[in-house]
Amino acid sequence: MQYISTRGGMPPKSFTDILLGGLAPDGGLVVPDRYPTIDLATLEGWRGHTYPQLAFEIISRFATDIPAADLGRIIDCTYTRQAFGSDDITPITELEPGLHLLGLSNGPTLAFKDVAMQLLGNLFEYVLEQRGEQINIIGATSGDTGSAAEYAMRGKHGVRVFMLSPHGKMSPFQRAQMFSLTDSNIYNLAVEGMFDDCQDIVKTISADAGFKSRYKIGAVNSINWGRVVAQVVYYFRAYLAVVKRIGDKVSFVVPSGNFGNICAGHIARQMGLPIGRLIVATNENDVLDEFFRTGHYKVRQEAKPTSSPSMDISKASNLERFIFDLVGRDANELARLWRELDQTGGFDLSQTHYFDKMDEHYGFDSGRSTHEDRINTIQLAKQRFGIVIDPHTADGVKVALERRQAGETVVCLETALPVKFESTIIEALGEAPPRPAGFDTLESQPQRFTQMPNDAEAVKQFVVNAINA
Numbered sequence: 129m130q131y132i133s134t135r136g137g138m139p140p141k142s143f144t145d146i147l148l149g150g151l152a153p154d155g156g157l158v159v160p161d162r163y164p165t166i167d168l169a170t171l172e173g174w175r176g177h178t179y180p181q182l183a184f185e186i187i188s189r190f191a192t193d194i195p196a197a198d199l200g201r202i203i204d205c206t207y208t209r210q211a212f213g214s215d216d217i218t219p220i221t222e223l224e225p226g227l228h229l230l231g232l233s234n235g236p237t238l239a240f241k242d243v244a245m246q247l248l249g250n251l252f253e254y255v256l257e258q259r260g261e262q263i264n265i266i267g268a269t270s271g272d273t274g275s276a277a278e279y280a281m282r283g284k285h286g287v288r289v290f291m292l293s294p295h296g297k298m299s300p301f302q303r304a305q306m307f308s309l310t311d312s313n314i315y316n317l318a319v320e321g322m323f324d325d326c327q328d329i330v331k332t333i334s335a336d337a338g339f340k341s342r343y344k345i346g347a348v349n350s351i352n353w354g355r356v357v358a359q360v361v362y363y364f365r366a367y368l369a370v371v372k373r374i375g376d377k378v379s380f381v382v383p384s385g386n387f388g389n390i391c392a393g394h395i396a397r398q399m400g401l402p403i404g405r406l407i408v409a410t411n412e413n414d415v416l417d418e419f420f421r422t423g424h425y426k427v428r429q430e431a432k433p434t435s436s437p438s439m440d441i442s443k444a445s446n447l448e449r450f451i452f453d454l455v456g457r458d459a460n461e462l463a464r465l466w467r468e469l470d471q472t473g474g475f476d477l478s479q480t481h482y483f484d485k486m487d488e489h490y491g492f493d494s495g496r497s498t499h500e501d502r503i504n505t506i507q508l509a510k511q512r513f514g515i516v517i518d519p520h521t522a523d524g525v526k527v528a529l530e531r532r533q534a535g536e537t538v539v540c541l542e543t544a545l546p547v548k549f550e551s552t553i554i555e556a557l558g559e560a561p562p563r564p565a566g567f568d569t570l571e572s573q574p575q576r577f578t579q580m581p582n583d584a585e586a587v588k589q590f591v592v593n594a595i596n597a
C-alpha cells in the first residue's frame with residue numbers, strides 16, 4: 129500500500145516513510161491510495177478474534193512494509209491486560225436495548241487517545257531503530273493529548289518529548305499525570321500563557337525548516353496517520369460485539385473535536401464494515417455540527433473554553449481526509465476548496481451534489497450540546513444506566529438519545545473517564561467520580577516541570593540544550 133497527499137503534491141510513499149511525519153510536504157494530509165476492503169465472510173471469520181488478532185488483521189493491511197512477524201509482536205506487546213485493564217481492551221456495555229457504550233478509556237492516561245498512542249510509541253521505536261534515527265517530538269496540549277503522548281513515548285529509545293502546556297491552566301489531575309513522570313526523555317514545559325500560545329510556539333518551530341531538520345523535530349498530533357489507523361480497529365471490534373447477524377448495520381456516535389476518531393469510523397465504513405450512520409457530537413464549539421447540518425464549513429476565530437475541553441476546537445484538521453473522499457479523491461478539487469478556506473475562512477457545499485452525498489452515501493449526521501445538556505446527561509446516565517460518564521462522553525450520549533431512530537443499533541464511544549474532570553462531575557452529581565485503582569495518590573506525587581516564558585526562541589534554546597546535554 130502506498131500513501132499520497134490529499135492535495136496531490138507528494139510522490140507515493142510507504143507506511144514507515146509517512147509514520148514519523150506530520151503534514152504532507154504540499155500542506156495536505158497523508159491518505160492511503162485506496163482502502164483495503166473486507167467482505168462479510170472475512171468479517172464473520174473474525175468473530176472470535178482477540179483484540180490483538182483483530183488489530184493485526186486491520187493494521188497489517190495498511191502497514192504493508194512492516195514484516196508480519198514484527199508487526200504482530202509490536203501489536204501483541206501494545207494491547208495487553210496490563211496496559212488496558214482487561215483482555216477486552218475496549219469493553220462494550222449495553223446501556224439499554226439498542227444502545228451501547230464502547231469503553232475506550234482504560235489505558236494508562238484514562239482517555240481514548242491511549243488506544244492509538246500506545247501503538248504509535250512502539251511503532252516509532254521500531255522504525256527509528258531500523259533506520260538508526262532519532263526524533264524530538266514537540267507538542268502542545270491542554271490536557272489529554274500531552275499525557276497520552278508522554279505515557280506512550282516514556283523510556284522509548286531514540287525519542288524525546290517536549291510537551292508545552294499552559295502554566296496553571298490544566299486540571300489538577302491532568303497536571304499530576306504529566307508532571308509526575310520522571311523518565312529522562314520526557315520534558316514538560318509550562319508556558320506562561322494560554323493553550324493557543326503553546327500551539328503558536330509549536331507552529332513557529334515547525335515552520336523553521338532548518339531547525340526542524342537539524343534537530344529532527346517531529347509531531348504526534350491528531351493528523352498522524354498511524355493514530356487514525358489504530359482507531360479503525362475498535363469500530364470493527366464494537367461491530368462484532370453487538371451485531372446478531374453479520375451484515376446488519378450498526379451506527380456510531382462520536383464525541384468529536386479534530387475529527388480524528390470519527391474519521392477512523394469513516395475509514396472502517398469505506399473498508400466495508402456495515403455502518404449505518406456516523407453521528408458527530410460536538411459541544412458549543414459546533415463547527416462540525418454546522419457543517420454536517422448545512423454544508424457550510426466555517427472556521428471559527430477561536431475556540432470557546434467549555435466543560436468538555438478536549439473538544440474545544442476552532443477547525444477540525446482531519447476533516448480534510450473525509451472531504452478528499454467526498455470529492456471523489458480529486459486532489460485538484462480538494463486543493464481548490466482549501467485555497468478558498470485559506471482566503472475566506474470557509475467553504476460552502478450546500479448548493480453542490482456533495483451535500484446530499486454526505487448523509488445519503490457516507491451516512492454522516494450530527495448534533496451538539498451545551499454545558500447544561502452535559503450536566504443533565506451525566507445525571508441521567510447515573511439515574512437511568514447506573515454509570516458515571518465524563519463530560520465528553522456525555523456530549524455523545526446526549527446526541528445519541530436525541531438522534532437515534534427506532535430499531536437502530538447505536539454504539540456511543542466513551543472518550544475519557546470521569547475522574548479526569550472531577551469538578552464537572554461534582555457539579556452534576558454532588559460527589560466526586562470513582563477513582564480507578566492505582567490513581568488514589570496521583571496528585572500528591574512529586575512533580576517535575578520547567579516554567580517557560582511565552583517565547584518560541586526560549587523553547588528552541590531549551591530543546592537544543594536538552595539534546596546536547
Ligand SMILES: *Cc1c(COP(=O)(O)O)cnc(C)c1O
Pocket residue numbers: 239240241272273350383384385386387388389390438439520543544
Ligand atoms: C481528543 C478528545 C476528543 C476529540 O477527539 P477527535 O479525534 O479530536 O475528534 C474527545 N474527547 C476526549 C476526551 C478527547 O481527549
